[in-house]
Each structure stands twice: as C-alpha cells, then as structure tokens.
Amino acid sequence: MSENKPSKFQQAITGEWHGLPSVFDADGSHTGFNKVNRSSVFEGDKTTYWMETNFQNSGPLRNRFDTAGAKFEFGVIDSDKDRVYCGPDFMGSGKPYGLLVDSNYYSPGWNTDLRTVNLILPEHGLQVYSSQLFEADTLVAVFNGLYVVTQDHDTNPETQKFVENFLEQEQLDAKKPFILPVKTSGQWTGTLDVHDASQEKIGTTDVVIDYTPTSLRSATVTVTMTGAIERTFSYKRSRVDSVHSFEGPDVYGNGRAYGRYLWSTQHFYGEAFKLKSRDTLIDDKYSLCSVWQFYQSNNELYTTFGVLDWTEGENVLAARYVKD
Structure with a gap:
C-alpha cells in the first residue's frame, strides 16, 4: 500500500x-x-x-x-x-x-x-x-x-x-435456523477463491457437494474439490437442534449454528489435516456463503471462500405406506 x-x-x-x-x-x-x-x-x-x-x-x-x-x-x-x-x-x-x-x-x-x-x-x-x-x-x-x-x-x-x-x-x-434441505437430495456447486498462508491468491477451486437426506435430521455428503485444491471426502452429517455432527468415514467433527450461520471444525481421518468453516444461508434458495480454512499440522494452509448454489434433486423421503 x-x-x-x-x-x-x-x-x-x-x-x-x-x-x-x-x-x-x-x-x-x-x-x-x-x-x-x-x-x-x-x-x-x-x-x-x-x-x-x-x-x-x-x-x-x-x-x-x-x-x-x-x-x-x-x-x-x-x-x-x-x-x-x-x-x-x-x-x-x-x-x-x-x-x-x-x-x-x-x-x-x-x-x-x-x-x-x-x-x-x-x-x-x-x-x-x-x-x-x-x-x-x-x-x-x-x-x-x-x-x-x-x-x-x-x-x-x-x-x-x-x-x-x-x-x-x-x-x-435473521432468526431462521441453519437447516439444510430436509427431504430433498441435490447438489451445491460453485467456485471458491483460494489464498495461501501468505494471503496470496493462488487460484480457485471448483466445488461440488452431493447431498442426500437419510432421515429428517441426517444426510450423507460427498465434497469434491478440483483446481487449486484437489480433495474428495465423504461423511454422514446429523443435527440435534443447533448442534451439528460430522461422523466419517473421511472427516469427523461438530459445529453449532447461530441462526443462519454455522461454525464447524472437521478433522480428516488419519491425517494432520482439518477444516474450520463458517457457512451462511444467505437466501431462501439454500445458497451457501462458505468460508473454509484448511490447516496442515495445525498451521494455516489455505483460506477459501465464495458462494455455492443449490440445485434440487428428488424427494428421497416421500410418504410411506403400509399395505393391508
């Protein structure tokens, strides 16, 4: 400057x-x-x-x-x-x-x-x-x-x-809680800016998040990142009130929501690698403003951020019936 x-x-x-x-x-x-x-x-x-x-x-x-x-x-x-x-x-x-x-x-x-x-x-x-x-x-x-x-x-x-x-x-x-689609599968997609530990922009990463509810409070998730960051990882996520849990197989951790904002920490299994995130639902279309900070051996490695847009899939928790 x-x-x-x-x-x-x-x-x-x-x-x-x-x-x-x-x-x-x-x-x-x-x-x-x-x-x-x-x-x-x-x-x-x-x-x-x-x-x-x-x-x-x-x-x-x-x-x-x-x-x-x-x-x-x-x-x-x-x-x-x-x-x-x-x-x-x-x-x-x-x-x-x-x-x-x-x-x-x-x-x-x-x-x-x-x-x-x-x-x-x-x-x-x-x-x-x-x-x-x-x-x-x-x-x-x-x-x-x-x-x-x-x-x-x-x-x-x-x-x-x-x-x-x-x-x-x-x-x-502002008072709406951080709740992701309850019954409908789909994808978040978008491009995040990527900065290194020296605050220099080193490129972008394209993100695809495949999301499928398994109950009214749980889902399976696969995150694919390509570009400046190359990573694919999957986990089961669940929610009890404002507390969110991430339960492997690739990452484990938890988070707490304050209204539309969710802070979480996710530890990658078998690695000295973790993700600290702040995700925000910025509209009623499930658009996510994501700030993801990756750490290697507890040292800052990447800071990434941007908006991920939601595309709705099918209703995977449709009405159930019992036949006589």
Whole structure:
C-alpha cells in the first residue's frame, strides 16, 4: 500500500453499510438485534472506521453491549497485509484475503475478545458479517447478519426505501435456523477463491457437494474439490437442534449454528489435516456463503471462500405406506 492509496479491501468497502445484526447468547438462542450503520473512510494518510449502533435487545446482554448512543470511531492502519485497529473502541488487527478480512481484536467497552469475519460479495451486493465474542476461550455471545451498501443514503429517498425494505426482510430472516434441505437430495456447486498462508491468491477451486437426506435430521455428503485444491471426502452429517455432527468415514467433527450461520471444525481421518468453516444461508434458495480454512499440522494452509448454489434433486423421503 502506498501512502495515498487504500488497500484492496478498503476500496471494496467504500460507502455506508446498513445492517441489522442478530444477537445470540452462547447457547444459540436469539435475543434481539443491533441496528448498525458503519463505514470505513480513507482520507489522505489516515483511515477512520465509524459505527452507529442501536442495541435492540433485552436481558443481560443489553447491559453488556449497549453503548447508550455513543458513536464508535477508531483509527485503522490500512494495508493489504494487515488492518490494525488503534482504538479507543477496538484494539487488534484484521488479516485481509482479497474481499475477506478475518479479524481478531479486543473491545474495552464490551470487555470481550472478538473474532470477526467479513466477506464482500459484489455480485450479490452484500457483506456477510459475523462476530464471535469471547472471555479468553469462553464464548459469551455471537453477532451476525447481512449488510447492504449505499453511496447516497442521506440524500436519496429511493435508496432510503431500499434500505428500509432490506432491514425489514432481515428482521424476518435473521432468526431462521441453519437447516439444510430436509427431504430433498441435490447438489451445491460453485467456485471458491483460494489464498495461501501468505494471503496470496493462488487460484480457485471448483466445488461440488452431493447431498442426500437419510432421515429428517441426517444426510450423507460427498465434497469434491478440483483446481487449486484437489480433495474428495465423504461423511454422514446429523443435527440435534443447533448442534451439528460430522461422523466419517473421511472427516469427523461438530459445529453449532447461530441462526443462519454455522461454525464447524472437521478433522480428516488419519491425517494432520482439518477444516474450520463458517457457512451462511444467505437466501431462501439454500445458497451457501462458505468460508473454509484448511490447516496442515495445525498451521494455516489455505483460506477459501465464495458462494455455492443449490440445485434440487428428488424427494428421497416421500410418504410411506403400509399395505393391508
């Protein structure tokens, strides 16, 4: 980054972003919303991040996270290698991978350590946001939701109406649970960007996920990746409420959903290899926004991300009958 040129991610997030992130407790229960307008502004030799919030919540989390109308405003050291947050609201850093930033920072006001993942989807006009909030290694809350961007919100009534409609829809969608097709088989397909541990894009991988329900809460899955990553692996997956399990033969692990967002860790059998993922259902067509991070010997190997589209197959759990 030169002195007078913003980073690639900073260029991608130009404008004012509008969202209504959901607030979940550590068990995955939806407790309310946090209405947010925010922007990261590059001016000359400095970058300033501001955020206005309206914490629409009840219970103990409100006492912890409500800012009583105070505006977040903090300096950012902006670069394509690191985005360093300089306070007073947040101190820490973010790691950019093109249109994705994976951040870890501390909030003195909330007294939490945050792991925040933001992915820009230009073709969908969305930013897919999530924050996991910790006390040391103990999860205390989760924020997540979709954002849309505007350039003229203050002056354009049509833009204001667009944002209003989006936020109304978010209020309906944000509480929906992460449940994949219950009775219908099918495929997710798409192309994910692939970055190496040095944050350099090394290509793309084409993904095909073959999915077949075996009961109302379980399915068999085969994932085929070709291109920059060449892998095929299969597993049985099941769900009990918001807890998801992956039960071999090729990967074993579990995950927990917070609304439309599922975090999971999957360990590859017989290898020092694992996958940590954040998958998000971004519409009612089962489109998945996937952020997959692969680790070799507990070291970061690949960070991959993109959208996978669902194609419906046949109903494999049709009505059953008993003959007399």
